[in-house]
Amino acid sequence: MFRFSEGKKSALGCFLLFQLSSLFFFTPLYSQNHSSKTITPNSETSEELILVTEVSSGKPKFEKAYGASEFLKREYSPASTFKTYLVLSLLENNVIDPEEKIECADKHIPNSPRPLDLRDALFYSSNDYFEKVFPKLGKDKLDITLHKIGYLENSKSNIKVKDWWIDLAGLKHGGRIRLTPKSVHSSWSKIFENGYGLNKGIMEEWKKALFWSECPEQSANVYGKTGSWEGSFWFQGALVKSENDYVIYTILNRSKSGSRTGTIIRFYEIVGCKVPSLE
Template sequence: MFQFSEGRNSALGRYLLFQLSFLFFLTPLHSQKLSPKTVTPNPEELILITEVSSGKSKTEKVYGASEFLKREYSPASTFKTYLVLSLLENNIIDPKEKIESADKHIPNSPRLLDLRDALFYSSNDYFEKVFPKLGKEKLDLTLRKIGYLENSKSNSKLADWWIDLAGLKHGGRIRLTPKSVHSSWSKIFENGYGLNKDLMEEWKKALFWSKCQEREANVYGKTGSWEGSFWFQGALIRSENDYVIYTILNRSKSGSRTGTITRFYRLAGCKVPSLE
């Protein structure tokens, strides 16, 4: 502890203490933890969080409706994340090419969308148009390679998941536990798939959502809405050794896509981007 005598030294002491206090309140964002200090789950909500901090081991936390952990749900449009991987892996699309897409849930539709736009707005029309060039066989090879269905109890045979082209938007008959959905998402940012570096960079570009100036980080994400489930998978990435991965599952009757997106951004401490 600092000790100072009366008079001039006392004034110097007050000045130094003021400077120390000032520096404390101006701690750079890059030295602050990315994970939320507290998480209070909403009713009918499950939140899974994986955090990696520089120089520290990985931590995993679960908040909310623990009964959801024992059940399997449709991954909904989070499935498109892995459809996109297969499209990129097989050089089916140019990520920058814009395709006219008409979806009722997308503002100002019909509109031209590139790959990143198609994921951001979760366009069904876009992926139905490009999928025939890929086909189920190549998609299945990608799903096998990354072990997407390994932890699914209700999908013993990969071939059984397919329904039709319209079912592509939610993964057909696929049903997965929230932990399995979260694990597949986390591996993207943990380099857990062992994929080519250039392929991973293109994949992440397609999953980019916004800059988070408040946390000096990038946000990546994917929504999903199907069968009463509202998903948001988010990643707040500061560096390859400093990030937080989120999976939010809301099964409230009052749940919504926009509400789940907003929920993630509030947890992450970032400004919600324009959804228009």
């Protein structure tokens, strides 16, 4: 049996205390071959929730939630993440040319007014773009898409597809729709596992519109969508190495000091990729 002097006991106690305290300050967000990095909790806010789904070929799906667990029990506006599914409906109904540039004058977009194509409109979350193209689609066709993909199936507030509409301006946040973070995350995850059963052509166009940046640091591509409404700042991201090797993230920040740009930067910090130009 090993015996320790009082001095050694004291040193051992300090070491164990440090090891224990490190559990509270260093949270491994993921442990897969995309990055060996661990991240620390956001020291600036406790009002952040991060949902993660990891898919790696030959391994079980990994799903985890980190941060403000109380947010999981509540429903929030999906904000502009809703535009992700508006775009799907536009593509399915073949009412736009994704490459066509439309002059848009959103105040939040740098160098506005400026011409935007579909990918630009999602990247900058243009409200003007979608208000201009929506009349070619119409609510009825959009409702068919939302119903088909089960977008409101898990809504605790029991909003029906036919009842979400407020007005044209409501397109930027999904009108009356309120969803839990898990529901918002699930809808996003299904895109990358083709959980909607869409044909290859539509999926390719959809992902092309959702593309954000290359990430040579992780040998991957980043796809994403922002959302800001009613005090919620969302970033939904996907770090994709291959069809069967990717990690999906949903970040919800409800801090009073939160921002669209800050949430974007937070995602890129987590995945270990360089932030693309937001101009």
